[in-house]
Amino acid sequence: MTKTVLITGCSTGLGKTTAERFASEGWNVVATMRRPESELVEKYPGTVLVETLDVTDPASVARAVATGEERFGGIDAVVNNAGFTMVSIFETTPMAAIRRMFETNVFGTMNVIQAAIPALRRRGGGTIVNVTSGVGIAAQPVLSIYVSSKQAVEGLSESLSYELESQNIRVRVIEPGAMRTTSFSASGFSASKEAPLPQSYKAWFDHALGTMMDYPFADTPEADVADAIFIAMADQTDRLRYVVGPDVEEYARLRWTTSEDEYRAGMARLTGQTAWREMAG
Numbered sequence: 001m002t003k004t005v006l007i008t009g010c011s012t013g014l015g016k017t018t019a020e021r022f023a024s025e026g027w028n029v030v031a032t033m034r035r036p037e038s039e040l041v042e043k044y045p046g047t048v049l050v051e052t053l054d055v056t057d058p059a060s061v062a063r064a065v066a067t068g069e070e071r072f073g074g075i076d077a078v079v080n081n082a083g084f085t086m087v088s089i090f091e092t093t094p095m096a097a098i099r100r101m102f103e104t105n106v107f108g109t110m111n112v113i114q115a116a117i118p119a120l121r122r123r124g125g126g127t128i129v130n131v132t133s134g135v136g137i138a139a140q141p142v143l144s145i146y147v148s149s150k151q152a153v154e155g156l157s158e159s160l161s162y163e164l165e166s167q168n169i170r171v172r173v174i175e176p177g178a179m180r181t182t183s184f185s186a187s188g189f190s191a192s193k194e195a196p197l198p199q200s201y202k203a204w205f206d207h208a209l210g211t212m213m214d215y216p217f218a219d220t221p222e223a224d225v226a227d228a229i230f231i232a233m234a235d236q237t238d239r240l241r242y243v244v245g246p247d248v249e250e251y252a253r254l255r256w257t258t259s260e261d262e263y264r265a266g267m268a269r270l271t272g273q274t275a276w277r278e279m280a281g
Contacts, residue, residue, distance in 0.1 A: 002026065002028055003027050004074060004076050004077070005028070005029055005030070005078065005079060007022070007079040008032050008033075008055055008082035009032075009081040009082030010033050011033035014176070014226065015031075015081040017222040017223060017225075018229050020043070020044075021223075027047075028049070028071075030051055030075065031051070032082075033050070033052070034053070035052075036050045049067070051063075051067055055109065057111075058114075065116060074119065074122060075120065077120075077128070077233055078112060078116040078126070079131065080109045080113070083104055083149075084101070084104060085146040086145050088145065088195035089205065092196050092198055093145060096194075101146065101149050105146070105149035105150065105152075105153065110156070125167065127172060128171050129171075129172045130156075130157045131176065131229070132174065133175060134177050134178070134243075134247055136154040137248065137251045137255050138254065138255055139151075141208045142209060142212070157173045158171075158173075170235075173242065174244060175243045175248050176225045176245055177217065177248045179221070179225065207272055207275070212272075217247035218246055220244055225244050228242045250266075251267075
């Protein structure tokens with residue numbers, strides 16, 4: 001029996017790459033996006049169904065799940081990929097922008113999971129893959145809103161991994177490194193314009209942003225992350241987290257194999273805090 005996966009955020013970037021990976025492997029794909037485009041259907045006719053889905057709208061989520069079940073006879077897996085980032089100083093970030101981030105990255109993920117669980121159960125079980133980020137392991141400066149949203153999904157995923165085992169549903173977390181080619185960064189920088197930069201932070205912010213741009217690690221290709229998602233979907237073990245990318249591998253090493261003091265010192269070095277302290281005297 002051909003399996004079916006529903007993936008959110010498929011219009012561009014990682015979501016689109018992941019949809020193509022599953023379709024090329026013979027899966028049926030419910031490729032969802034807020035503004036449907038026909039490219040995936042044209043490339044994989046009969047295999048890909050493109051559906052409108054806004055993760056912040058539970059009704060559209062329910063419709064996409066139901067349509068996917070009707071078209072392909074059921075849904076075996078879900079990939080929660082939709083999300084965006086934001087670069088800002090927390091002190092001046094409007095609460096409206098913070099709530100919008102959480103509506104998409106956290107509550108949107110919850111909307112999809114709640115709608116998907118009954119569908120997966122009707123198939124006798126399945127897999128839910130939540131795409132978080134390297135910041136789900138190690139926090140970064142000027143990303144406090146994004147970090148908190150992704151760490152919320154990390155906690156949700158771990159808790160659900162126990163809860164949903166009773167329903168024969170596995171939960172996986174993919175923690176990608178920096179993907180410069182993915183378009184979520186563009187939407188994030190657009191949202192960042194809503195948060196004014198206080199003068200007292202400017203020198204530090206410019207330094208932190210420069211450190212972020214002068215990244216000491218190689219970028220993580222979207223194809224590598226899509227591969228990890230596909231592998232996680234097939235994994236029959238109890239593994240929860242899959243790190244992807246040299247930066248996240250280093251974050252995981254610092255977080256899980258060193259002391260708290262060593263972890264903090266390592267992250268201070270990687271985020272430019274050590275250099276800032278030296279500059280500031």
